[in-house]
Amino acid sequence: MxxxxxxxxxxxxxxxxxxxxxxxxxxxxxxxxxxxxxxxxxxxxxxxxxxxxxxxxxxxxxxxxxxxxxxxxxxxxxxxxxxxxxxxxxxxxxxxxxxxxxxxxxxxxxxxxxxxxxxxxxxxxxxxxxxxxxxxxxxxxxxxxxxxxxxxxxxxxxxxxxxxxxxxxxxxxxxxxxxxxxxxxxxxxxxxxxxxxAIYSPNITRVQELIDWNKSAVAIWNQIRGLNPRPGAYTLWNGEVLKLWSCRKPDTESTNHSNSSEPGTVVGMGEYGIEVATGSGTITITELQPAGKKAMDAAQWIRGGQLSVGTQLGSAAQ
Missing domain, CATH: 3.40.50.170 (Formyl transferase, N-terminal domain)
Structure with missing residues (x-):
């Protein structure tokens, strides 16, 4: 043949x-x-x-x-x-x-x-x-x-x-x-x-790469890993693109937690990364990439003094 x-x-x-x-x-x-x-x-x-x-x-x-x-x-x-x-x-x-x-x-x-x-x-x-x-x-x-x-x-x-x-x-x-x-x-x-x-899966658009912090922590976790390594999920920080490459799977306690902070707000920082409020629960970002830089551990970025608790990350509305 x-x-x-x-x-x-x-x-x-x-x-x-x-x-x-x-x-x-x-x-x-x-x-x-x-x-x-x-x-x-x-x-x-x-x-x-x-x-x-x-x-x-x-x-x-x-x-x-x-x-x-x-x-x-x-x-x-x-x-x-x-x-x-x-x-x-x-x-x-x-x-x-x-x-x-x-x-x-x-x-x-x-x-x-x-x-x-x-x-x-x-x-x-x-x-x-x-x-x-x-x-x-x-x-x-x-x-x-x-x-x-x-x-x-x-x-x-x-x-x-x-x-x-x-x-x-x-x-x-x-x-x-x-x-x-x-x-x-x-x-x-x-x-x-x-x-x-039939269900269709067209090529990923730029809109699908942008994180909407109003979505649940689980939905954002799936979005980030579903776009890693190509093309990558992103949010906005100080008007610039901030790529988010990996995060911890939200636990049940986090998922069921009722946020007092607006979705997209940084609510915690530590050795595991950056904890961000979502529409349902919180999610911890562990690897990211600021504009013009290489990918790095979120903890490394924290040590650089780039963020503080209360910082608002971009949303799909921006």
Whole structure:
């Protein structure tokens, strides 16, 4: 079987490695174009491209996959199957119809929940205890294809978007390894999605990064860990952005506490960090990043005399 793999970030690399480890003939890799990265704007290849070149696999990087010349390049690879994982572009009908075994996608959620580009962020931000990976046949809609296989992955209290990204990428690669033999043998019995149960997870916006201190301590805890390490939750302090990278899970006593202070008010400072009043309970910030500086322990920032009890941090209203 001639397979073309499409993927871009680190999430997709284990799945490409799984194909190669299982002796699959990967005849080409399609990934996003190299992009400038960092303050120096250094043109950087995608993680999938780096992995493909290690194995001498031809790499295609079309700016727009739906362009006729891009489709023709794919056609010349004569794929029997296309496997995608976080590629970053919607496959047009002209590509979906190329391989005789179809196109399958490794999606980081339990479909039809969290269709779209940010399923891991939304699962953590919503406080889900379980998420997972679904392998599905690709259709013209956004993550609407028939489901081939699934695996569940727990979200622990210590997990962030970053740790779940890694856990789900490994789970997806393992699921692909288990699914391919049945697919090749024609033994797949795909299950249609129930569109009525669909929940969408669009890419994170700047508005979703801003902390609304009127929300509960638990909701803010989930928001902060759901946006760590990318793109990061933030509040405002002295009119500048203050990134909040981690916090302690609110305990029951804190959650049930009725605040006498306005949400966003610093109500305590100590060795564990900065305690802030919320709409329901308090939350302790343990790692933050002031504008123009590197991330640091909140206790370190306290020692610098930057804050005092009673300081008001920004809110969604600002």
């Amino acid at each position: 001639r397979v073309v793999f499409m993927g871009t970030p680190d999430f997709a690399v284990p799945s490409l490695q799984a194909l190669l480890d299982n002796g699959v003939q990967v005849v080409g890799v399609v990934t996003q174009p190299d992009r400038p990265v960092g303050r120096k704007r250094i043109l950087t290849p995608t993680p999938v491209k780096v992995e493909a070149l290690k194995h001498g696999i031809p790499v295609l990087q079309p700016e727009r996959l739906r362009r006729p010349e891009s489709v023709q390049e794919l056609k010349e690879l004569q794929p029997d199957l296309i496997v995608t994982a976080a590629y970053g572009q919607i496959l047009p009908k002209s590509v979906l119809e190329l391989p005789k075994h179809g196109c399958i996608n490794i999606h980081a959620s339990l479909l039809p929940k969290y269709r779209g580009g940010a399923p891991i962020h939304h699962a953590v931000m919503n406080g889900d205890a379980v998420t997972g990976v679904t392998i599905m046949y690709m259709a013209e809609g956004l993550d609407t294809g028939d489901m081939i296989s699934k695996v569940e992955v727990n979200i622990e209290d210590t997990d962030t978007q970053g740790t779940m990204f890694e856990k789900l990428s490994i789970a997806g690669a393992q699921l692909l390894t288990e699914t391919l033999p049945e697919l090749v043998a024609g033994q797949i019995q795909a299950v249609p999605q129930n569109d009525a149960d």
